[in-house]
Amino acid sequence: MQEHKRERVKKRVKITGDDEKVITVQRQFPIVLRKALIIGLIIITIGILPWVFGYGLSTSWVNITYYWMIICLVILIAYWLRSWVGWHYSIYVLTNQRLMVVKQNGLFTREVADLALHNVQNVNYKIKGLQGAMFGFGTLSIDTLSGSGGFKLSYVHKPARLQKLIMEEVHKTAPKKGEKKSTSD
Numbered sequence: 001m002q003e004h005k006r007e008r009v010k011k012r013v014k015i016t017g018d019d020e021k022v023i024t025v026q027r028q029f030p031i032v033l034r035k036a037l038i039i040g041l042i043i044i045t046i047g048i049l050p051w052v053f054g055y056g057l058s059t060s061w062v063n064i065t066y067y068w069m070i071i072c073l074v075i076l077i078a079y080w081l082r083s084w085v086g087w088h089y090s091i092y093v094l095t096n097q098r099l100m101v102v103k104q105n106g107l108f109t110r111e112v113a114d115l116a117l118h119n120v121q122n123v124n125y126k127i128k129g130l131q132g133a134m135f136g137f138g139t140l141s142i143d144t145l146s147g148s149g150g151f152k153l154s155y156v157h158k159p160a161r162l163q164k165l166i167m168e169e170v171h172k173t174a175p176k177k178g179e180k181k182s183t184s185d
Helices: 002-012 030-054 059-088 129-135 159-173
Strands: 022-027 091-095 098-105 109-116 120-126 137-144 151-157
Touching: 022 159, 030 059, 059 098, 091 159, 098 151, 120 159, 129 137, 137 159, 151 159
Parallel strands: none
Antiparallel strands: 022 091, 091 098, 098 109, 120 137, 137 151
16 A cells, blocks of 8 residues: 555655655645644634524515525535645655655645755754644754755654654765765756
8 A cells, every 4th residue: 555655645646756766755744734623613613693683573584594504504614625635735755866855835836845855964853832743743954065054844744754764764875985975957
C-alpha cells in the first residue's frame, strides 16, 4: 500500500527520474482544519437561527427559513470542501535528492517549492504550546547553505522523525571526503 501511495505522489508532483526515490510523504497535522470546523459551526448556527425564532409563525416564514437553511448548507459544504482540498493536497515530499513542499490554496491554486538536499545546512524543529505537545506536532525549520531564507514546514506530525529522515538523506547526498561537489545543480 505504501508503494502505491508513493507512485501516486510521483505522478502528482512530477517526479520523473528513475534514480529519484520517494522516502516519505507527509501532510500537515489535521488540527489545521480546526478553523474551518469552527467557522462551519458558526454557519450552522446562523442557518438554524431563523428556524428556531420563526417556529410557529406563518407558512411563508417557514418557506423562507427552509431556503435560508439550504443556502447556508450549500455555503457550508463549499467552505468545508475548499478547506479539506487545501489540506489534503498540501504535502511535504522527501526524496533521496530533494524536499518538495506542495501547497494547495483552495481548488485552483497550487504552489510547489523545491530544495535540493545538498543545499541543506541545518534542520531544527520546535514543538510549541499545549496542543503541539499533546498531539505531537510542530514546526520544522530548514536552513540552506546560501542563507537565503530556507524552508518552514508547519504543523508537521512528529517533527523529530522527519528531521531525522531529512538529515539521513542529506548525509547520503553529501560528497565523501576528498570528492568535489557537483556544480551542475
